Amino acid sequence: MSIQPPDWYSEFDLPRSELAVAALRLAEEAEEPYLFRHSVRGYLFARELGRHRGLRAGADYHDEQLFLGCVLHDLGLTEQGNGGQRFEVDGADLAAAFLRERGADETTVAVVWDAVALHTSDGIAARKAPEVALAQAGIALDVMGRGREALPEGFAERVHGAFPRDDLGYAIADAIVAQAMGNPAKASPLSFPGQLLRHRLPHSAVPDWDDLIARAGWGDRPTAGSGRPDRNG
Template sequence: MSLTISATAIPDSKLAKEATAILREQGTDLLFNHSNRVYLFAAELGRQKKLRFDPELLYVSAAFHDLGLVKRYISETERFEVDGANAVRQFLTAHNVAEEEVMTAWTAIALHTTPGVTQYMKPEVALLFSGVGLDVLGEGFESFPAELREAIVAEYPRENFKEGIVKAFFGGFENKPGTTWGTVKADVCERFIPGYKSPNFCDLIANSPFPDSVC
């Protein structure tokens, strides 16, 4: 680990190491590097904001946050975010982690693509969203310490990341595009599935089976 990023080093607890092993075994190099960057970005953002957070729980959440995109964890009907959240629940429960902490990790992963909500929730939930936003969309890029940012990227490279992460997203729900309705991931389906258009909320209201009364 570079001395430059030693202050935000990956937790070395038994639980964190097991989460790392699962991420390495089940994920891809792209997801491994992405998840580690997400944690390091999130941890630094937490320190900048002087938030009290559990580094181990935040790291495990980061390690599992995109595992809903890989074959072992993909369900037939759930959003990929929920698949990842369910995977972390199973992992943490098997290690006798308290239910409150399990629920925090579950929520962080389930909401990591949902804007406008997580900033009002527990620090681990808010920070995972912010770490993902920085790594995927560049949100907060200019305000994050440049030297630290560059050291993190050097340690966990962004090789062909912009194209690769979009393809990884699509691979996780190409067989269940309906699960992306109402989320930002619907854009991915519209980009890759010829002719696909996410349902329109106004149309769904208009086609509700309830009859409207006439005043």
């Protein structure tokens, strides 16, 4: 018997396969409401960006894979997905395990893993499969508004009316930093979580690039005119 999707957002014509609905339910059950709504908005904005770029679902990209990548992209910020890696990778691993348990093919698993793991990776996701590129673009649009001019008039208002923001940009940063404070290994200084952590802690509490180079042990010194301090002593 097929699983029926929730009625309260059917107006947006979300994918209705059993796998898609199961993924949606996983996200809704595992995530805080603000995070779940962000995941759905990310898909809706990604799909509209695809249309704006002239991409056709079913021909130029796989709509269910795009949906899965967006809906599952923040599982790493849940209690269930909070492992020992940066949250994007923890979430990708959990998403892949979920898909395999439900018999998804390995192509779908690979695409969704990339979409989740690379959703904070500007300049990389855009060079991957179209589902990965669109997921990253839609998620970024929801967080930072980048590309919002491509949305149809009134569309963002409809989406936000159904899925309120609840100060997403700051709430999600709080969640990422809270994980990193509990386990600094989740926030490498060169990662997106590491950047957020650096902004929230006192100056020099988290090493910057110069600190990392000084600790490398190779004796590299700042080039002439760089204006950088020499931290090799």
